[in-house]
Amino acid sequence: MNTDVLLPLRTTGSGVPLFCVHPLSGLGWCYAGLLPYLGRRPVHCLQARRRPARDLAAMVADYLATIRAAQPDGPYQLMGWSAGGSIAHAVACGLQRQGARVAFLALLDSFPSTGEEPRPVDSESDRLDLARTLATDLGTRARQDPGEDATRVLRRLARHSGLSERLLSELVDTALGTRAAVRRALPGTFHGDVLHLEAARESRGTLTPRAWERHIDGRLDVRRVDCRHVDMMRPGPLSVIGPILAAELSLVRDRTRIEPSQVRDRTRIEPSQVRDRPAPLVIQHGQR
Known part of the structure; x- marks a missing residue:
């Protein structure tokens, strides 16, 4: 499995590349399922x-240098x-x-984020939570076995994924730091x-995507997708x-042109598919 900082999912094609930022697991492979929908556009993670x-x-500075090494000049597209x-969002601001x-x-x-200092780490419960998150990101549904610890989850994940337990343990450490x-x-x-796509099958109390409006000087377009967060x-x-x-x-493409030399190395949607109304929503404990 490629664990380089820049993971090219598609380097050929035309148009402005899309840069996809890893979830908490630190891996970008989860975005591979988007490729069939994005035409011939280059996609990097x-x-x-x-x-x-x-x-x-420090993370943003690293990613800015990585992005600009791959695509020296804008416009840039991020998700x-x-x-x-x-x-x-932080990379876009940078x-x-x-x-x-x-x-x-x-x-x-x-x-x-509200900028609050994270609660003290409960090493075992947090590692178990993130081991299960990692299993989901790698396409394996983590069982919620009572009494199971992170070591057992990672051992089982190693058998299914072909990755070593050592690498998987390092990924959990990375997720804790991230x-x-x-x-x-x-x-x-x-x-x-x-654009904000919200997982509609979550109960999050008073927290909604509109919280981003304090950090955006522009329009926030919220769409609801009928799924859980972990299933997106x-x-x-x-x-x-x-x-x-x-x-x-495609709307951005109509306003933007980029030459292939600048880059290194409207699908129709049925109204029934998307509900535009934002609903009160909360980050699950382990938001990735």
Whole structure:
């Protein structure tokens, strides 16, 4: 499995590349299911380094350098699922501070941090939570066996995924560091419109995607997808999410042109597929 920081899912094709930021697991493979919906567009994923960044600012600086090495000039297009949405928002703000144009930003069931210091880590319960999250990101449904610990989850995941237990344990450590970094950081302000796709089968109390409005100088377009947070990258939800992203990216394409030399190395949606009304929503404990 490729664990490089830049994971190219498709390098050929035409148009502005889409950069997808990893969820809490640190891996970008979960976005591969989007490829059939995105035409010939190049798609790259940002993956977490095995040694967790000391804070979100350091992570963003690393990803900015990685993106600009692959695509030196804008416009840029970004998206992220769960914790990846918060990181994508921070990267988009960083690109704008550098004077670059960000033409597209999509957040998939992601919510802004309040900047609060993370609670003390309960090492075993947190590792178990993140081991199960990692199993989901790798396409394996984690069983909720009473009394099961993280070691057993990772051992079973190693058998199913073909990855070593050592690598999987390192990924869990990375996820712990990434979650702490994201939670400590207050979001900046993104100057532009943002698309938010919300998992409608979640109960989140008073927290809604509209919380992003404090961190966006532009229009927030909220769409609801009939799924759970953990299922957003599965085939059923992707059959709705993929066409939405394709349609919105095609609108950006109509306003944006990029030559292939600048890059290195409207699908129709039925109204019944998407509910536009935002509903009160909360980040699950383990938002990825």
